[in-house]
Amino acid sequence: MTLLKSRKLRVARPTDNLDALLPFYCTGLGFELIGSFQGHAGIDGIMLGHPGAPYHLEFTCTQGHTAGRSPSQDHLLVFYVPKADLLQQMVDRMMAAGFPPVASFNPYWDKAGYTFEDPDGYRTVLEGRAWPL
Structure with missing residues (x-):
């Protein structure tokens, strides 16, 4: 496990429209474009x-x-x-970007957090509690 502690995590998934995701993740969640590629074996x-x-x-x-x-x-x-206060700022930023909260499939996340759905239907929760472990 020590080896994994020093590494970075990349979560990767396909989409049909890269441009449609930018407002959700960049404008709403505040991510930055840190890299891109085009035409790599037919993949952008x-x-x-x-x-x-x-x-x-x-x-x-x-x-x-x-x-x-x-x-x-x-x-x-x-x-x-x-x-x-930071949670509310993040929720306000998502809403200003055009992404209102949605009801979570699992009601646990609605107790102290907000769920948002990206253009591909994948969801992000902004959870108002500390990580318990």
């Missing part, structure tokens, strides 16, 4: 992240392949934001 992609964060998101679009929407409403990214 973008990497989005936060400065200094040990993780980033990669979205790819493959020519001739349909990625489709999220297979369920319970495919989640969860960010723990235990400071109430």
Whole structure:
């Protein structure tokens, strides 16, 4: 496990429209475009992240392949934001970007957090509690 502690995490998934995701992840969640590529074996992609964060998101679009929407409403990214003022700022930013909260598939997330759905149907929770472990 020690080896994994020093690494960065990339969460990657396909999409049918890279441009449609930018308002959600960049304008709404505040991610920055940290890399991109085009035409790599018929695949275009973008990497989005936060400065200094040990993780980033990669979205790819493959020519001739349909990625489709999220297979369920319970495919989640969860960010723990235990400071109430920061959580409210983030919620306000999402709403200003045109993404109102949606009811969570699992009602647990509605108790202290807000769930938002991206253009592909994948969801992000801004959780108002600290990570319990």
